[in-house]
Amino acid sequence: MQTSPPEVHSKNVERCIQSTPDVKNISKSHSGKKRVKVTGMDHNIRKFIEIIITTFLVIGSSLLKSINTKDLNNTSVSTNRGARIVDIINIVKDKDIRQYESIIVHIGGNDISNGATLNLIQENYESLLYLLRSKADMNTNIIVSSVPPRKDVDVEPVNKILIDLCDYYNIYNI
Missing domain, CATH: 3.40.50.1110 (SGNH hydrolase)
Known part of the structure; x- marks a missing residue:
């Protein structure tokens, strides 16, 4: 049974990014935006989180x-x-x-x-x-x-x- 992921606030994302996570699997979403799967985060935060990177x-x-x-x-x-x-x-x-x-x-x-x-x-x-x-x-x-x-x-x-x-x-x- 899958549960929905917790809501992620920008401060959490900033904190996670600053902790130098392991970045894997760069891909594009259906909207064409680049997405990155990030692992190695604080255990209180989802194991995988998608961050939209705009260049x-x-x-x-x-x-x-x-x-x-x-x-x-x-x-x-x-x-x-x-x-x-x-x-x-x-x-x-x-x-x-x-x-x-x-x-x-x-x-x-x-x-x-x-x-x-x-x-x-x-x-x-x-x-x-x-x-x-x-x-x-x-x-x-x-x-x-x-x-x-x-x-x-x-x-x-x-x-x-x-x-x-x-x-x-x-x-x-x-």
């Missing part, structure tokens, strides 16, 4: 440099000074992105400031979005931020292009 990649230009990663668990931030869309394409080509549940991209401002044409920006964004969608796990959430306002150039035409491309590739635009 994020935040990638883009130097506007990301002020992100404080200290409290961002399971988050990788790739800040690339002066990066243009094509630079992020080259980074993504060489990176295994299947491990990430969510990927947040912030890029485009340097392309606009450096005088890239709307056609070139659109082609490069399309290449980047296609690459992300094709290399990432099918359950990965891909989020692309709009280019924030700039003093030196109007970003609205680029953001309109980005919205259309994100719709086409089923990518979130924020």
